[in-house]
Every structure is written in structure tokens, then in C-alpha cells.
Amino acid sequence: MSPRRVTLADVAKAAGVSRPTASLVLSGRGRELRISQDVEQRVLKAADELQYRPNIVSVGLRTGTSRTIGFVSDTVATSRLAGDMIKGALEAARDRGFMLFIGETEGDAELERLLLQAMHDRQVDGLILASMFTRTIKVPKGITASPVVLLNAVPKGPAVLPAVLPHEVEAGRLAARVLLDAGHRDGIYLIGVGPGLRNVPSESVAALERLVGIREALGEAGVKVAGARTCFDWQPEYGLAATRDLLETVRPRALICFNDRIAMGAYQALDDFGLKVPADVSVVSFDDHPIASWMRPGLTTVALPHYELGRKAVDVLFTEMDRDPAELGAAAEVHRVPMPVRSRDSVAPPSGAHSPG
Amino acid sequence: MSPRRVTLADVAKAAGVSRPTASLVLSGRGRELRISQDVEQRVLKAADELQYRPNIVSVGLRTGTSRTIGFVSDTVATSRLAGDMIKGALEAARDRGFMLFIGETEGDAELERLLLQAMHDRQVDGLILASMFTRTIKVPKGITASPVVLLNAVPKGPAVLPAVLPHEVEAGRLAARVLLDAGHRDGIYLIGVGPGLRNVPSESVAALERLVGIREALGEAGVKVAGARTCFDWQPEYGLAATRDLLETVRPRALICFNDRIAMGAYQALDDFGLKVPADVSVVSFDDHPIASWMRPGLTTVALPHYELGRKAVDVLFTEMDRDPAELGAAAEVHRVPMPVRSRDSVAPPSGAHSPG
DNA sequence: CTTCGTTGCTAAATCGGGTTAGCGCCCGTT
DNA sequence: AACGGGCGCTAACCCGATTTAGCAACGAAG
Numbered sequence: 001m002s003p004r005r006v007t008l009a010d011v012a013k014a015a016g017v018s019r020p021t022a023s024l025v026l027s028g029r030g031r032e033l034r035i036s037q038d039v040e041q042r043v044l045k046a047a048d049e050l051q052y053r054p055n056i057v058s059v060g061l062r063t064g065t066s067r068t069i070g071f072v073s074d075t076v077a078t079s080r081l082a083g084d085m086i087k088g089a090l091e092a093a094r095d096r097g098f099m100l101f102i103g104e105t106e107g108d109a110e111l112e113r114l115l116l117q118a119m120h121d122r123q124v125d126g127l128i129l130a131s132m133f134t135r136t137i138k139v140p141k142g143i144t145a146s147p148v149v150l151l152n153a154v155p156k157g158p159a160v161l162p163a164v165l166p167h168e169v170e171a172g173r174l175a176a177r178v179l180l181d182a183g184h185r186d187g188i189y190l191i192g193v194g195p196g197l198r199n200v201p202s203e204s205v206a207a208l209e210r211l212v213g214i215r216e217a218l219g220e221a222g223v224k225v226a227g228a229r230t231c232f233d234w235q236p237e238y239g240l241a242a243t244r245d246l247l248e249t250v251r252p253r254a255l256i257c258f259n260d261r262i263a264m265g266a267y268q269a270l271d272d273f274g275l276k277v278p279a280d281v282s283v284v285s286f287d288d289h290p291i292a293s294w295m296r297p298g299l300t301t302v303a304l305p306h307y308e309l310g311r312k313a314v315d316v317l318f319t320e321m322d323r324d325p326a327e328l329g330a331a332a333e334v335h336r337v338p339m340p341v342r343s344r345d346s347v348a349p350p351s352g353a354h355s356p357g
Numbered sequence: 358m359s360p361r362r363v364t365l366a367d368v369a370k371a372a373g374v375s376r377p378t379a380s381l382v383l384s385g386r387g388r389e390l391r392i393s394q395d396v397e398q399r400v401l402k403a404a405d406e407l408q409y410r411p412n413i414v415s416v417g418l419r420t421g422t423s424r425t426i427g428f429v430s431d432t433v434a435t436s437r438l439a440g441d442m443i444k445g446a447l448e449a450a451r452d453r454g455f456m457l458f459i460g461e462t463e464g465d466a467e468l469e470r471l472l473l474q475a476m477h478d479r480q481v482d483g484l485i486l487a488s489m490f491t492r493t494i495k496v497p498k499g500i501t502a503s504p505v506v507l508l509n510a511v512p513k514g515p516a517v518l519p520a521v522l523p524h525e526v527e528a529g530r531l532a533a534r535v536l537l538d539a540g541h542r543d544g545i546y547l548i549g550v551g552p553g554l555r556n557v558p559s560e561s562v563a564a565l566e567r568l569v570g571i572r573e574a575l576g577e578a579g580v581k582v583a584g585a586r587t588c589f590d591w592q593p594e595y596g597l598a599a600t601r602d603l604l605e606t607v608r609p610r611a612l613i614c615f616n617d618r619i620a621m622g623a624y625q626a627l628d629d630f631g632l633k634v635p636a637d638v639s640v641v642s643f644d645d646h647p648i649a650s651w652m653r654p655g656l657t658t659v660a661l662p663h664y665e666l667g668r669k670a671v672d673v674l675f676t677e678m679d680r681d682p683a684e685l686g687a688a689a690e691v692h693r694v695p696m697p698v699r700s701r702d703s704v705a706p707p708s709g710a711h712s713p714g
Numbered sequence: 715c716t717t718c719g720t721t722g723c724t725a726a727a728t729c730g731g732g733t734t735a736g737c738g739c740c741c742g743t744t
Numbered sequence: 745a746a747c748g749g750g751c752g753c754t755a756a757c758c759c760g761a762t763t764t765a766g767c768a769a770c771g772a773a774g
Binding site for chain 1: 362410411417418423425443444447454456457458459460461474475476477479480502593594618653
């Protein structure tokens with residue numbers, strides 16, 4: 001049915017030369033190896049006419065490479081949050097002529113083993129181990145066969161691999177600064193974790209770092225967190241419950257929600273209590289989930305730079321791959337990607353305060 | 358640095374036999390070809406001890422296969438809606454020991470060409486061409502080299518390739534039936550498209566088919582669509598605007614929104630007009646986007662079965678791949694995947710009506 | 715004592731490309 | 745005419761696994 005693939009032999013035959021000669025011409029080493037103009041032209045013409053494309057599998061067999069990167073995640077590939085991460089990785093890879101294998105472990109160590117094996121069997125040139133949420137992971141043994149970059153994850157124990165992470169501490173500072181800049185100094189409450197550094201789920205790096213950033217920025221301005229409510233899970237329903245619980249005892253002037261889904265629940269709770277955003281209560285959040293722009297008023301939030309994270313991971317992986325094998329393992333650097341503020345309409349100066357200026 | 362891969366030659370050497378002998382034993386053809394028990398045991402032992410794994414690239418070179426499927430989409434890979442589609446495809450592929458190459462064309466024909474070429478160069482055994490939204494697409498020429506399945510897309514012109522699609526007509530019927538079953542017969546309005554079949558964006562298969570289903574089911578019950586508002590884009594803001602526009606002239610008893618984002622806007626508009634869901638107005642929708650469960654009250658919606666679509670596409674692709682090449686092109690079947698209703702709390706009997714029973 | 719048949723394994727070729735060493739030819743020189 | 749030296753190309757081998765054809769050794773039959 002489908003016509004057989006055009007091989008180098010076909011081109012050589014059409015040009016009336018031997019296979020190696022055609023190979024030399026096509027790999028641009030013809031000049032250097034004194035192939036005549038005439039032969040060069042014949043080969044190029046034949047290759048063009050036959051639409052010759054080298055078989056990467058064959059090259060891969062010889063060189064042990066595949067121009068392919070493996071992207072293994074717990075659930076990030078299918079997380080609605082982080083498709084952009086794949087997109088960034090995809091585009092960065094494409095820029096260098098690489099393709100991406102996608103795999104998901106669903107947190108299952110055995111599945112992860114099989115997947116890494118399957119990728120290894122296919123001679124991937126590098127691996128990205130990604131996590132849906134920024135967290136610490138156990139680095140699987142025996143993956144040192146090819147360069148590895150961690151994405152949105154930090155290794156448990158000593159840092160043996162380079163990692164790419166969102167700059168969560170800075171994000172926390174930015175969120176706090178949004179409120180400070182609007183004039184807020186009192187009645188700032190946290191929804192999700194806190195108020196102390198101990199009230200944080202231990203495996204969530206993001207939660208801890210955001211909190212650190214918030215406390216730093218507020219502290220520098222001489223402002224204290226007025227209080228906090230933790231959420232069992234960072235979903236709207238728990239954000240709703242936590243905020244309701246808060247509103248039963250106090251009247252906050254501003255909320256820092258630890259993600260946008262929590263913020264969505266917080267909006268619902270504020271509505272239940274007849275409080276307006278941002279007139280009565282300002283709200284800032286994290287992630288820039290699509291709903292942040294759909295909520296009314298639009299939610300000001302510090303964005304997770306998924307696209308950039310994906311790109312950066314691939315970029316770092318390429319530098320690892322290019323690195324001289326002798327000095328491998330030297331740099332298990334942590335790369336932080338900035339988290340930008342998306343200003344919308346959920347923050348205003350505290351009610352009863354003059355606008356500063 | 359990293360220890361060289363264990364090859365068949367290593368195993369053969371360790372077992373004290375030739376390469377082909379080891380190969381025969383490991384491929385299970387030892388019995389048939391009268392390899393002695395002794396040799397068989399030695400080879401198996403050596404393979405086990407050395408942790409031998411055949412190099413798929415090498416096998417691929419010989420057989421022209423790669424145990425790999427290419428998943429090419431316009432933007433589905435990174436669409437937050439459809440990660441589950443990839444997940445379904447991934448798992449179905451994994452069940453047969455296949456991996457997935459992911460690629461995105463972003464609707465760019467040239468990019469698509471390059472991507473298909475890159476996949477072809479890597480000897481993919483089959484291709485899935487996916488679309489983010491159900492729509493008609495131009496099938497790129499020259500992809501007949503390997504089996505192809507269309508996912509969430511139908512070819513422009515004659516059906517030359519098998520396609521997997523959500524059963525949108527049935528979904529339309531189901532949405533209508535939800536309202537009919539609740540006792541609604543009057544004041545049913547559409548938000549998104551309609552009321553006539555001409556008021557539908559031409560490239561959107563989903564819009565048209567949903568509308569057809571709705572009109573069928575209502576028609577069979579002797580019920581007419583009371584009216585409709587189209588949306589420029591199926592986003593919350595346009596759903597909000599369209600619903601507001603509607604509410605300025607009439608008081609609907611029920612809304613069928615053409616997707617959940619429109620429904621979110623509709624909720625906002627209803628709230629603006631002091632109308633309660635579902636007491637005053639029932640709302641049904643399509644897609645089962647995550648926000649459907651986050652909205653208050655929970656939105657009853659007919660789900661896009663992304664996971665099943667992905668699985669089904671791979672399943673169909675495998676049957677294509679297994680098919681005798683002689684009869685290829687025979688079946689350009691369209692496979693419809695059912696869309697299940699997710700009942701939540703946005704539908705109630707019409708106000709002032711008795712509950713039937 | 716030859717011949718045939720069986721058993722148990724391996725040599726050689728294959729896939730498609732890349733690399734290296736070296737062959738033959740032509741030219742100029744002595 | 746013999747020799748040296750560049751030029752232009754190709755033979756041969758490599759990667760790793762598989763397949764086919766066939767070799768060697770042995771036993772049994774004639």
C-alpha cells in the first residue's frame with residue numbers, strides 16, 4: 001500500500017554513486033572530503049526529487065540518541081492546570097528538533113519504574129520529571145543513564161539533580177505587596193494555611209514558601225497577619241467553609257487565598273455574608289487559574305508561569321545534555337522562574353481609608 | 358559514567374553461546390528450534406542477572422515499527438479541558454506497551470506538516486489527529502503511511518479516515534430530557550446558539566449537533582424552544598451578556614447553556630436579576646468542566662467524556678494497525694462515545710408546578 | 715562402512731545510516 | 745618510464761536484534 005520509505009541507498013542509486021558518497025554529501029562533509037561538484041549536485045538533486053529524509057531510528061541505533069525527551073509526571077500531563085507546562089516544554093524541544101514522550105505515573109512507583117524503563121528502552125536523550133504541585137519527591141534510582149531535570153519538584157535529601165521551580169517565596173511577597181500598596185495594614189487574613197509556619201502541610205513546598213514570602217513582606221512593612229484558616233484540601237468547597245468560619249467571628253479587610261480555587265470559595269462565602277469584593281474585602285490569590293478571570297470581580301492573583309516552567313525545564317535539560325560528561329553531576333542547580341502578578345479588580349484600598357495620593 | 362546498556366551480545370557471551378541462540382531463547386522460540394534445556398537455562402539466567410532489556414530502537418530498525426503512537430492536536434495537549442483525553446490515550450497505549458509522542462500544531466498547517474514528518478521520521482506505528490473542539494478539519498495529505506484516527510474531528514469532504522467523536526446529538530437530547538423530566542414545558546431558552554439551525558457557527562459540529570438533539574427531544578415531547586441568544590464566543594463574559602440581554606425582556610423558566618463557561622456567565626446574570634437557581638430558573642449545560650462542580654448550586658451538565666474519547670481513539674487505532682493491509686481504507690467508521698449526564702443541583706421543577714407524583 | 719536423518723547450534727545477512735581506511739586513477743616530476 | 749602525490753570515490757565495518765540457511769556431530773539404518 002504505502003510506498004516504501006526513501007532510503008539513502010535509493011538516493012545513491014539515483015545519483016549513480018555509492019551509499020557513503022551520498023551520505024557524505026548530505027551530511028555537508030562533501031566539501032571537506034573532496035567530493036566533486038558534479039557528484040554533489042547529482043546527489044542533492046536526487047535527494048530532493050525523491051524527497052529523501054534520513055531515518056532517525058537508524059541514526060539513533062548508531063549514535064545511541066533519539067532526538068527525543070521523556071516527560072514523566074505524576075499527573076501533570078492531564079492536569080487541567082498545567083497543560084501549558086507541556087506546551088512550553090514542547091515548543092522548547094521543537095526549537096531543537098526534539099520530540100516529547102509523555103508519561104504519567106499517577107504517583108505509582110512501580111508504574112514510574114516501568115515508564116522510565118520504557119523511555120530508556122527507546123533511547124531518550126534526556127528526562128524531565130515533573131510534578132503537578134510543587135513538592136518534594138523521591139528521586140527514582142537508576143535514572144542516571146541520561147540527564148534528568150526535575151520540574152516543579154525538589155528531591156528529598158541532597159540535591160543531586162537540577163530543578164526548575166516557580167519562585168513561590170517571591171510570589172508570597174508580591175501578593176502581600178499588592179495589599180500593602182493598596183494601603184492595607186490591618187485585618188489581613190490568610191485562607192488555606194497559616195498563620196504560623198507550622199500550620200502548613202509538610203509535603204507542599206508551595207504552601208510553605210508562599211507563606212514565608214507573605215510574612216517577610218508584611219513583616220518588613222511592620223504589618224502582622226491578623227489570622228488564618230487552614231483548608232483540608234485546596235478546593236472551592238473548603239475555601240468556602242474556611243472563609244465562612246472566619247466571617248462568623250471577624251470582619252477581615254483583606255484575604256490572601258492560597259490558590260484561586262480557594263478564592264472562589266471565599267468569594268461565595270463573602271457573598272453569603274453580604275460583603276462586597278473589593279469594596280468591603282480585598283482578595284488576592286495565587287495560580288492564575290482560568291477561573292480567576294471568570295470570577296466577578298476579576299481576581300488579582302500571582303500566576304504560576306506554567307509555560308515558562310516547561311520551557312525552562314527543557315532549556316536546562318539541553319544544557320545538561322550538552323555538558324561534558326566529565327563534569328556531570330557538578331551542577332544540581334535550582335532554577336527559579338518568576339511568578340507575575342495578574343492585576344484584576346479584587347483589590348481596593350481598605351474601606352474608610354484615603355487613597356494614598 | 359553511566360554503565361553501557363546490556364546488549365544481547367553481553368547475554369550471549371555470559372551464557373557462552375552465540376548471539377542468535379540467545380535471541381531464540383529469549384523470544385521463546387527455543388523450544389520450537391530445539392535449543393537444549395541446558396542452554397536455555399544458561400541464557401535465561403544470564404539475561405536475568407544482567408538485567409537485559411532489548412533495545413526497542415534496534416528492533417524498530419529491523420521491523421520498521423517503534424511501539425509508539427503519535428498524538429497530534431491543534432491545541433488539545435495543552436487545553437485545560439482535554440488533558441483527560443491524553444490520559445485516556447496514554448493508558449490505552451500503555452496497556453499494549455506503546456508510548457505516546459505528543460505534538461501540537463496550533464492550527465498552523467506548516468507546523469503540522471513538520472510535526473507529522475518528525476513523527477514519520479521516528480517510525481510511529483500510528484497517528485491520532487485530535488482537535489480541541491469537535492469540528493471539521495482538512496486532512497493533511499500524505500499521512501497514509503501509517504494508520505490514522507481522527508479524534509474529536511471529522512474530515513472535510515468524504516470520510517476517508519475513522520473518527521472518534523462524542524455523541525453530541527444524544528447529549529442534546531439528554532440535556533432536553535433533564536428539563537422535560539423535571540416538568541419543564543415552557544420558557545426554555547438556549548444560551549450560546551439557536552434557536553434555529555441556521556444560528557450556529559458553521560465550523561462547530563458540537564454546536565449544531567447539540568442543537569439538533571435538543572430540538573429533537575423537545576419536539577418529540579411537543580415542546581418548543583421559547584427563544585435563544587447567541588454568544589460571540591463561548592466564554593463566561595459572553596454568556597453573561599447574552600443572558601442579561603435575555604433577562605431584560607423575558608423571565609425564562611429554564612436555560613440550556615451550550616457549555617459550562619457560558620453557564621457560569623448565565624449564573625452571574627441571573628444573580629444580577631435576583632433570580633435563584635434552580636428555584637426560579639433551572640440551568641443545564643454541556644462539557645462538565647471542573648467549574649461545573651464548583652459553581653453554586655452545582656451545575657447539571659452533560660459531560661464530554663474526554664478520558665473515554667482518548668481511550669477509544671487508541672483502541673480504534675490499534676484495530677486499524679492490526680487490520681490486514683489489503684483491506685485498509687475499508688472502514689472509515691465514525692465511533693460515537695456517549696456523553697453522560699452529571700446531575701447536580703441546578704435543575705428543579707418549574708416554580709408553581711406540582712412535583713409529578 | 716557408508717549413507718541418511720536428526721539434533722543443536724551458529725555464520726551470515728538484514729534493517730538504514732555513518733565512519734574510516736584505503737584503492738585506483740591521473741597528473742606532474744625526474 | 746618510474747615514481748610521488750593528490751584527488752575522488754568506495755569497500756568494509758559499526759550499531760543491536762532477528763531470521764534464514766546451513767554446518768557439525770552423532771546415531772541408526774542399510
